[in-house]
Amino acid sequence: MLLLLQLTIIILTFISHENKAIAQYVPPYSSVVVPLHKHTDAAKPLYSVEIVTAYVNMQYLHANFLIDLDAPFVWHDCIIQWNIYPGSCPANTLCTSPVSCEEYQCTDVRASYSYTNPSCSPPNNDSTLPGWGYCTCPVTVVDPVTGSCGQAMLNYDEFTVNPNAACAPSSAFQSFPKNVTGVMALSSSPYALPASLFEPLKKVMGLCLPSTLSTSGVLFYGNSNYSLLPQKDVDVRSYLSYTPLIKHPDSFGYFIGVNSIVIKTRSIGIPANATTKISTLEPYTVLRTDIYNPVIRRFSMVTKRIPPAKAVPPFGLCFSTQVGLRVPDIDFNLPEGKKWTISSTNSIKQVTPDVACLALVDGGATSEHAIVIGTFQMEDNFVVFNLENSTFGFSSSLLRKKTSCSNFNFTLVDSF
Template sequence: MGFQRQLVLFIMAFMNFSYEHKAIAQWPPYNSIVSQVTKHTDPTNNKPLYSVEIMTKYFWGDFIHTNFLIDIDTPFIWYDCILNYDSNPTENYTCPSKTVCADPVSCGEPECRDIQTSSSYKQYSSSCPPATNSLTLPGWSGCTCPVSIVDPINGSCGEGLLGISELYFEVPFFEGLFPNTLCAPSSTFDLFPANVSGVMGLSTSAYALPSHSVTNGVFPRAFSLCLPSSVSKTGVFFLGSSSYYFSPHSKVDVTSYLSYTPLLNHSDSFGYFIGVKSIVIKKRAINVPTNTTTKLSTLEPYTILRSDIYNQVVRRFLKVTRELTMAKPVAPFDFCYEASTNGTKVGLKVPDIDFSLEDGKKWTVHTANSMKQVTKDVACLAFVEGGATSEHGIVIGTHQMEDNFLKFDLVNWTLGFSSSLLTKGTSCASFNSVNH
């Protein structure tokens, strides 16, 4: 029992599996793998959320595909699965056909002790009661390893059981045996968007996917996100680092568009932070107070500004857009504009908003990312006030990330950003997998 036993079984299974799939299976070296990203609407509050599709089970010639909510803060990978123990799984595998199963990790094994005593876990689960729901599975003498989990949508506490899972990535094909993943009950995902039944931790934690022991050393410790701007189109997620080509520019590597800024450490978070020195609107700089933290979030839909920063930004924005016709505000926005004239839709364009970074680079927020079309006739400034005492001065939300290519490089500890791909004549929905 334990990881060594699982590794032997994995090698045996992979030899059989790769023979059957030799037409598509590849094994490193290659530098990255690709999965599609889907935009969803949160059923509880109508805000956008994003998922990455990963295959979680191979059964009778087909895969079960699971959509994992993208979370760049959470330290773990957890999803809808059950722990299943069989003393001889290669001959008598009892996992139900439409259920995803993982092999249990005993509460007495080092993996369990490591995760429950790590500073990552204690920091993440500090608001939750200790996980105590240990079980004994049929045919197994060990006890399971319970781990507290936090719902990224509403912050509620739950429990998962530590296991060893098989995850499959399709382009190029990669199969990995992932220890330190968590199985959570199906009911955990009742309030998630339809067809989303997992959480993909992409944070700086050692248990998150970018630093996971299975991928670390196989792929460069990096990942990239390109979030789609429509629920009818898909974006892309890349694990690793490579060249990427988006139609119609089949010979232009999209990473050539990137500027880079350092990622900053924050002692109380597994998330990603950058240094913003000022916010520039039409050549006028709004200074950001020293020591202000700027966080990136895949859960907040719109950029949040602390009150002192927000008030200066909107004052300047209103001044440079005074020729536009104001409309009645639409929650959660404070400032909206008419986007039609006499019933005819017009192309609303506003001045760029630049995040001026500490190293002299600038992340430009163009109209598509600064304005949110809330009705066919009204568009609103997609920045919201966070209050006078908000923890972070700036939280960059997903509306400002859509159709931007973002590369999180954990080797060089940098963020690569493209600003809007729309200005380059392409989008996150235009990835050309043929050239990958």
């Protein structure tokens, strides 16, 4: 299994800088599968993928990258050098060639992406490398953990198809989980990974977030049969329902429509112009106050027989109970009669041995998005972003199918 994973991941490194070679190259595979890990040693739970970044001194260098559905391009811990020759790169360090501010790639990337953080200063062309008079191409990056602005240098990375990744200093990753030194952009940006993969890989991306630290989930790209043990003969995509992806101005993230939230037959309406965002950075689903309050009232009413407990921030409704609290489902009613069911394993967070809380957060009255679906609600759910036909697929809890995201069967991935 380990060899298969290595082969699957290494495929991403076979990239040519020659446009002609890129145009002619057709890889002998239809899918890419990468293990996905959960981290809880940062300010909030986060998820990463481990990939091969380079082949140095007869060995492959690996790095963990946070998955980010909003980032416009990949950025990570590396060093740029105008001239890379044997022995010039420090040991166990990734060195890459910089993109000059005079090259079209610099202008294209800067013109094609935008972070909405108003505190970020625009990049400039004042940066040069020691000993060289050529300008580099600084680009703005935003720390997905703290939201702070930073700067990275656009470069010619070898593990992405286009020169659209950027190098940031090691200090830029201090807020990240241990041994995580990059951001994997999985957004709809023309410079994110989905837009960079060769055919016949379809722009179909699946996420299955694990709920534990000890086991891995899965990130997949392309079309194949994806199986979860013990149902080795069942394609997990057969569990999916689909709803349209909605474009949002000035964002490369993913959005869907939610018509109402239903708790034990009572429907809570969502304003027609409200936006619902899918996030791999928010740990819990965030509801704007006008939606949060009626949801909390309704949930309190249907659980009134459960002894209450003092609220534990950031949650507003908690219960005095042992592990395994049983509560009603929460249904997100979507267009075309589709329903994403949030079961108790994705709605109740055990914060202490004796206290459990409804894992929803008040986003405030002026929240930009009415709903932001967080990672706790997606753990052990299988979700698919199909950029070919602009749809979002969701399974609801896989635990009800007697499986989980930790049971992905790598042995049934199509051979290459």
